[in-house]
Every structure is written in structure tokens, then in C-alpha cells.
Amino acid sequence: MKNLRLAFASLLVLPATPASAAPDDTVAWSLVEGLTTEVGQRLAGTEAEARARDWGMKKLKALGFKNVAIEPFPMKAWVRGIETAELTAPYPQKLAIAALGGSGATPEAGLKGNVVVFSTFADFKAAPDAAVKGKIVYVGHTMRATQDGSSYGYFGLLRRSGPNLAARKGAAAFLIRSIGTDNHRVPHTGLTNWEAGVEPIPAAAVSNPDADLIERANARSPGGLQLALVLTPKFVGEQMSGNLIGEIPGSDPDAGMIVIGGHLDSWDLGTGAIDDGAGVAITTAAAKAILDSGKKPRRTIRIVWWGAEEEGGLGGAAYFAKHKDERHALAGESDFGADRVWRFQTKLPTAAAPLAARLASALAPLGIAAGAEAEDGGTDVGPLVATGVPVIALGQDGTRYFDIHHTADDTLDKIDPKQLAQNVEAWRVMLETTANAPEDLMAGRGQ
Amino acid sequence: MKNLRLAFASLLVLPATPASAAPDDTVAWSLVEGLTTEVGQRLAGTEAEARARDWGMKKLKALGFKNVAIEPFPMKAWVRGIETAELTAPYPQKLAIAALGGSGATPEAGLKGNVVVFSTFADFKAAPDAAVKGKIVYVGHTMRATQDGSSYGYFGLLRRSGPNLAARKGAAAFLIRSIGTDNHRVPHTGLTNWEAGVEPIPAAAVSNPDADLIERANARSPGGLQLALVLTPKFVGEQMSGNLIGEIPGSDPDAGMIVIGGHLDSWDLGTGAIDDGAGVAITTAAAKAILDSGKKPRRTIRIVWWGAEEEGGLGGAAYFAKHKDERHALAGESDFGADRVWRFQTKLPTAAAPLAARLASALAPLGIAAGAEAEDGGTDVGPLVATGVPVIALGQDGTRYFDIHHTADDTLDKIDPKQLAQNVEAWRVMLETTANAPEDLMAGRGQ
Numbered sequence A, B: 001m002k003n004l005r006l007a008f009a010s011l012l013v014l015p016a017t018p019a020s021a022a023p024d025d026t027v028a029w030s031l032v033e034g035l036t037t038e039v040g041q042r043l044a045g046t047e048a049e050a051r052a053r054d055w056g057m058k059k060l061k062a063l064g065f066k067n068v069a070i071e072p073f074p075m076k077a078w079v080r081g082i083e084t085a086e087l088t089a090p091y092p093q094k095l096a097i098a099a100l101g102g103s104g105a106t107p108e109a110g111l112k113g114n115v116v117v118f119s120t121f122a123d124f125k126a127a128p129d130a131a132v133k134g135k136i137v138y139v140g141h142t143m144r145a146t147q148d149g150s151s152y153g154y155f156g157l158l159r160r161s162g163p164n165l166a167a168r169k170g171a172a173a174f175l176i177r178s179i180g181t182d183n184h185r186v187p188h189t190g191l192t193n194w195e196a197g198v199e200p201i202p203a204a205a206v207s208n209p210d211a212d213l214i215e216r217a218n219a220r221s222p223g224g225l226q227l228a229l230v231l232t233p234k235f236v237g238e239q240m241s242g243n244l245i246g247e248i249p250g251s252d253p254d255a256g257m258i259v260i261g262g263h264l265d266s267w268d269l270g271t272g273a274i275d276d277g278a279g280v281a282i283t284t285a286a287a288k289a290i291l292d293s294g295k296k297p298r299r300t301i302r303i304v305w306w307g308a309e310e311e312g313g314l315g316g317a318a319y320f321a322k323h324k325d326e327r328h329a330l331a332g333e334s335d336f337g338a339d340r341v342w343r344f345q346t347k348l349p350t351a352a353a354p355l356a357a358r359l360a361s362a363l364a365p366l367g368i369a370a371g372a373e374a375e376d377g378g379t380d381v382g383p384l385v386a387t388g389v390p391v392i393a394l395g396q397d398g399t400r401y402f403d404i405h406h407t408a409d410d411t412l413d414k415i416d417p418k419q420l421a422q423n424v425e426a427w428r429v430m431l432e433t434t435a436n437a438p439e440d441l442m443a444g445r446g447q
Helices: A002-011 A027-038 A047-063 A121-126 A151-169 A208-220 A273-292 A314-323 A350-366 A382-386 A417-435 B002-011 B027-038 B047-063 B121-126 B151-169 B208-220 B273-292 B314-323 B350-366 B382-386 B417-435
Strands: A066-079 A083-089 A093-095 A097-099 A111-118 A136-139 A173-177 A203-206 A226-231 A234-248 A257-263 A300-306 A328-333 A341-347 A391-396 B066-079 B083-089 B093-095 B097-099 B111-118 B136-139 B173-177 B203-206 B226-231 B234-248 B257-263 B301-306 B328-333 B341-347 B391-396
Touching: A027 A047, A027 A273, A027 A417, A027 B208, A047 A066, A047 A234, A047 A273, A047 A300, A066 A314, A083 A097, A083 A203, A083 A208, A093 A208, A097 A226, A111 A121, A111 A173, A111 A208, A121 A136, A121 A151, A136 A151, A136 A208, A151 A173, A151 A203, A173 A208, A173 A226, A203 A208, A208 B027, A234 A273, A234 A314, A257 A273, A257 A417, A273 A300, A273 A328, A273 A417, A300 A314, A314 A382, A328 A382, A328 A417, A341 A350, A341 A417, A350 A417, A391 A417, B027 B047, B027 B273, B027 B417, B047 B066, B047 B234, B047 B273, B047 B301, B066 B314, B083 B097, B083 B203, B083 B208, B093 B208, B097 B226, B111 B121, B111 B173, B111 B208, B121 B136, B121 B151, B136 B151, B136 B208, B151 B173, B151 B203, B173 B208, B173 B226, B203 B208, B234 B273, B234 B314, B257 B273, B257 B417, B273 B301, B273 B328, B273 B417, B301 B314, B314 B382, B328 B382, B328 B417, B341 B350, B341 B417, B350 B417, B391 B417
Parallel strands: A111 A136, A136 A173, A173 A203, A257 A300, A257 A328, A328 A391, B111 B136, B136 B173, B173 B203, B257 B301, B257 B328, B328 B391
Antiparallel strands: A066 A234, A083 A093, A083 A226, A097 A203, A111 A226, A234 A300, A341 A391, B066 B234, B083 B093, B083 B226, B097 B203, B111 B226, B234 B301, B341 B391
């Protein structure tokens, strides 16, 4: 009986249930509302992230997922401390700042120093060490919004690698204009990376209005700025993070499984609504719709709520280390907020070209157009995709994403329930289409 | 010669210089840019407000105003301290809060208590004392934006009189949803008033996203919220504030003078850009345009940068006490941001009806329509207007004003230079029209 059904499924190309332009959603909203209300911030490696995993495990079980489990992994954890900054000359002004993830600390009483101002990262890179040694360095490098978020790669480099370079050049501390596109007094945090052997220096982002102020003050008095800075974050040693997993078992183990999800951890300033409560909620709600349809999918659908993404994709790496030899037919993550999906991109085996065409037809009623070939699919599925696992990316409108990203403003009110529901419907249509596709998605890969 | 000119001016109704729809402005922008950059916050009664007065005196003199002077007055000053709040049950969550101006303090180590949640001010007023005694009281009372800002009167009552009522009912502390229309993590401060004999209790606003969170948490667990609060503001005794004054002397002292301006003090969280750096900049730039026209106005134009408006209109009261017996022909203030003027309102003597008609014609090209009769004209000119001084109100679009008002977000970037310039042009046209009007604006009032 099982084989007959498989044969039937593999021959008949079932159309996806027609997509609705304004679908209802209660599951995704309930998940992200619950997570932001009952847990809130869930910085990787902290007890808050552990509470979030426990909260999620109960939710996945209650929703009817199978094989629900937490897969713990160790990580080096960092926590925020006190953070204040004040221009002391030529004009006394308090600044809104946030330590970058992984920042070093000032002495407890803080440090004071002259500020060297650079307008762009390139200007800073070109500066001789002598120009910054012992100084507090500020770099501008104003980010602008793009629909696909592609400018984050370029502008985000300043945050990711600027502090390390400043430490190598001998700077006392490093301040950046927030990698963000808003004009609120909410600085944008985010990970910074240190090369082995480089001692972390204090590194923080100032809000965009404060960055404007620094630049205006420096224009009046070039090189004349002085600043008092207190930053007391610290690394708290090895702590546990973890991935949370749940499944809808499929009928055909040979067809491989589809793995989707978002990341459960968040930065500590907001409540992790758009980054990435939305992603776990969207993908889980879409899978729940498949579950509720009563039709067992051909392929197993695995939901993952990754841990410690913000600390450099640690959850994605841990998942890969543990599961890389399993049969992954397709991977996709949702980690770009909750505004509408406007584009989908795929990287599928050549033999699955008809599937890509069916996806295009199925997603078009939701206003979603096919884009170019998907790249790595995102931080958490990246390691799988790098080994050849097919990938789908449902691209959200990111025009306002970097207004909110990594700030205290990442709260539930930023999510538009209608656009959230469109995301869920897009993922449901994608899952229904791909989980039941007769094409061989494992073509050319192992077993 | 003087008399001949006066006679000429009083007979000929000169049309105002044609208004331009997109005028240039450099004076107003330069003033508000300078004030927010070189001074920043200027809380009433502090050395920052004193620096702002000194800064302004230099500017008014440099711009060519006459009789520039600071008129000091004493006030009871209050300064902000540490402020933190955290829900401790049922869900640990940090809250973004700001003490209200005049708030009492918690013990240095803070206070902890059960939270009683009310959705509206009316619900809180109706509650028996026993329901709130010893508790931390939270009141919602969600404000919505209006173009004319009229909802501030109603919703602002909660901030102004709620804490006093809570103290009388025996509450341990009082939290309100911000009196503001944004959804950022920037709580809105503002003055609260205490009746004589009432001991101030700790009173603070939570940002709107945090208010949403409190209300969602309370909906899950009615009466089950616990909160830890630290607020250490204090009154610092009698300090000096002051008004800054400058004039363009007119040719006809008998015609009375026109007094216009904005308030120089600001709350301490932002840099006082829209409240009210914009108002002093707009009115000063408009007067400067009259000065630069080379035509001496019939009536003296007096600019006032009032002090300590935020503490209850102390500068307006001090001005009135000192100047009430002078010949005021007309009063007007700009204290509602820098978005476009869309309406003007006046209260003029019956004999000056033709002037109102000429103002309507002169302001129409700027997209400004005549509204109903002006009321008190605002906090600072209110005492004058209450004694019968004619008033003009150039009403700005306030749709986004209460997104920013009294928050850390009140920074220069919130000012649109084009709309600021339209304000300056509206005030210039108003000044040119009224300062030279032949009508008797002192009709029925003294001398």
C-alpha cells in the first residue's frame, strides 16, 4: 500500500491548493506574539535563550509536530554591561550608544580621549596607524535602505571587521555610525569579529542622530572632539545554546527531507520580533498548515529553530555537524523580518526545472516573482547549501528592515499581521509544492 | 518728517511682499542646527539652559537685533537620575522608561511591587483607594495623532494629574503609557503637577511598545505582574532661568509692539529640535527678514526666547509680570514643531477686521487657510492674551509632532528644511502685514 501511494505521488503532479492574496493566519501571529511577550530578548548562550527553547518545545509539541527535541551545543557567551558616552568637548552632549556583540570593555570608570573622525570605512583603512593610536576612532559610512537588503553586506563590513582593524592599529576604542537606516535614538548592535591574537577593544555603535551630531560637531572643530566612554560588557565563558527541532514525517524517506526554519536567539536590546521571532513563526505556521491539511507529505518536513545565529551562525554549524549525512532534499530559512515576500529564488538540480516552473505559478497569485538563482540561502542553511543541498529563498521586502534590525525597537508592533500572513501562505505553498514534488531533488548527491 | 511718515503708513495699506511657495531659508536652519549641535538639551534651571541663553544672546546681537537682554527669574529646578524598570513576573522583561518632570524618587535600591493595570484614566479614577494602595499603578489611555494636536489636552491629563491622584490614593509608584503617538522605544517625559501638601511619588512613562507588552502580559495574567523600579530624580532647589529678548524698534510707539517667539528650554532627553528650537528659529528668522528688508516697521517687533516653558510656562509668567503694562498690540508664539503651517487663527479687535482679511490673502499662497478664532495662543503668550492682547496663531501640522515630543528622538534630523522655510515665510508675511497695519490694535485697551 505504501509503495502504491508512492508510485502514485511520483507520477501525478498535484497543483498546490490555490493561494489566497489575503490569507488568514493565527498560528504565526500567536507564536511571535507569545515569544516576544512571554520570553522577550533571548541572547545566545544565556538563560533567556534556554527559556525560549523550553517555551518552543512545548509549542511545537502542542502544535502536533513529531520528534521534537532540543540539540544543545556549547558556545563562548558574551553579555552587555553598562554603556554610556558623552561628548565632553567642544560641546557637552550625551550620546545614545550600544556595545557591539563581542566588544571589549573600558576600565570601570571609563576612558576619555580625543576622537578621530572618518567619513567612510575606506578612509579609516587608509589612515596610518599613527593617526589613530591611542585615540577613540569614529567611522561614519552611512547605510541606505534597499528592497533586497543587499547593501547590508557592504555597509555591515564596518561593524564586522572595523573594530579588529582599529585594535590592530592601536586605537583605544572604536565607535561606528549604526549600521541601520532609521533616524531614531536606538543604536544598532550586532556581532563584531576578532582575529586570533587580537585583544578586543571597546567597540560600540552610536544611533544615527548621534552620528549626525558627531559629524556636525567635527565639521565645526575638526579633530577637536573629546569623548568619555564607559562600556562594561564581558565574555562569560562557555555556555550552552541549542537548536530546537520538530518534524512532520513524510511518506517517502528516499525522497529526502525538507528543512526550514528561523533562528530563535536574538540580540538583547529588543524582543527579537522581526529578528527572528517572525522567521520561526512563519516557517512553523506554514508547516502547521501542511499538518492540518491531513495529507501526509511525500517528504519529511523538518522545522529548526536555530540557536546562536547572531553569534556567527553557531546553530547552523552545529546542525550541520550533527545532521550533514542525512538526506536533505531542500533547505530554506526565513530571517529577514515579516514584510511581504516579493521574490523567490532557488537553486535546484537541473532535473527539477519543472518544479521551479510550478513554484512560479503557485507563488504568482501572492505577488511573488521569480528572481535570479539563490545564493547561500542564509546563515543557518548556508553550510548545507555549500555541500550542494538545493535551496529556496522567499525574499521579503527589506525596505524598513534595517530601521529596526538589532535595536531596542525590534518589538512586536513592527510586525504587520497581514504581511506576516502573506509570508505564511508563501511558505505553505512552497512546502506543499516541493514536499510532494515527484522530481528527484537528491540527484547526484550520495546514497 | 517722522509724523509725515506715520501718517502715510496709517493711510496706505501696503500689500505684503508676495509669499513664495518654496522660499529659501538659511537663518532658521542655522539657528536650530547651531542650538542643537552646540548646546543640545537645555533643561530649565540648569547650566545648560544658561549656556543656551548666552549662546542666543550672541546670536541675536550678531543678527542685528536691538535691546538684546537676558531677564533672569528664579525657579525650583528638577533633574533626572537613574531610571530602570523590569517586569519580574510573570515574564522577566526590561522596560524603557523615563521619569516624568517633577517625579519623586524610589529608594536608591529601587522598589518592587505588584502592578495594578488600568486601560484608561477614567478607570483609574473610579478605582477605590484600597485597590491601588501600596501598589505600582499602570495606566494605558492610548493617544492618537491629530493634525491640530488637539488630542494632547485630553490625553495629556493623565500625565499632568495622574501621579498626583495616585499619590493621594496611596500608590507606591505610577507608570503611564507614553503620551505620544509613535511606536519606538523612546518614552515621552513631560511635566506632572503636585498639589500642595502631596508628597511626590515615583512617576514615569514607559515607551509605547513597552506599554503594549505590559498590557499583553496583564491580559494573560490579570493582576499577576510584578515590577522592579529604580528612579532617582531630584529637586535641586531654587535655580535661575531667564528669558532672552531682542527687538526691531518700530517707528510708531503709540501703535504698540508685536511680541513673538518660542521657548528656549527643552526636556533633557533629546536636543530640543522640534520642541522648541524650531519655534525660536522660525520666529527669529522671520523677524530677521523684516530687519533685512531695510523698511523700518511701524510697530516694534520684540522677539522672546522664553525660559522654563516646560516647567509650567514660568518664562511666560515672568515676562508677563515684568512687561504687562507695556503696549502689546499683538502676541504669537511658535511651539508646535517645524512641519508646515496649514491654518491661521486670530483674535483681533473688531476694528481690525480688514487686517484679518488681508492676512488671509497674504497667507493663502503658502497653503494656509483661516480657521476659527484663536484661543489662548499658547503657554508663553497666554498670560498676555488673557488680559485682552490680540493674538495670532500660525498652526503647524501636528500629525507626527507627538511621535517625537519630549523624547530622546527630538533631534535635528526630524526637521524638514523645506517645511521649516515655509514656517519662516508664513511668520514673515504675518509680521510684515501686522507690523505695518494701520488699524488700531490697542482699541479699548488702556493708554
